Amino acid sequence: MMKRYVLLFAFCMNFMHVGVASAFTLVTEIEVADSADAPMLTEAVANSSDIPGPEIIVINPDSINKTLKNPFTVEVMFKSIEGSSIDTSSFKAYYGSLNLDITDRLLKESKMTPTGFKLSNINVPNGNHKITLLVKDNMSRQCEKVLRFKIE
Structure with a gap:
């Protein structure tokens, strides 16, 4: 009899978990920790130009x-x-100090257009985060x- 209750409880918990799983995880706790432990790199500064680019x-x-x-x-x-026009195929997204390429994860969950993108239901671990976005025309x-x- 006890086995039946345990199985019923486990069965119900499976369905409860599925209902909560609407958001997706953009970066894992391990990736956050690895990035936090990495030495801060000096970011390259692009040469200024008289010709403006995209924004x-x-x-x-x-x-x-x-x-x-x-x-x-x-x-x-x-x-x-x-x-000029935006070259959406040039879009890149990098996470943290290690510049972990998260472009595919981001594009999988959003719709990219020449005018931008929207990404909803993002989950990341608590703490400070940095995402670098790049695009070319x-x-x-x-x-x-x-x-x-920062996520609290």
Whole structure:
């Protein structure tokens, strides 16, 4: 009889877990720890140019330097200058100090368009995070945007 209750409990817990699993994990706790343990690298500064390139604008969260709660949403807009267009195939996303390539994970859960993307129901472990976004236009001019945020 006790075995039946244990099996019934386990069966019910399986269904409860499925209902909660709507958000996806963008980075794991191990990846966060590895990035936190890595030495800070000096970021290369692009040479300034008289010719402007594309721009990455963070729509949501409304401030990229704020505390967030899981799950959260990121919405980004790409802006090209007149006479050029965004090359969405050039888009890259890197996590943390180690610049772990999370592009495929991000693209799998969002829809990329020439004007940007929206990613909903993101889960990351508690702590401080850095995501670097890169995109080029059809003239190979690159733009970079660093998102820093804290999850509580």
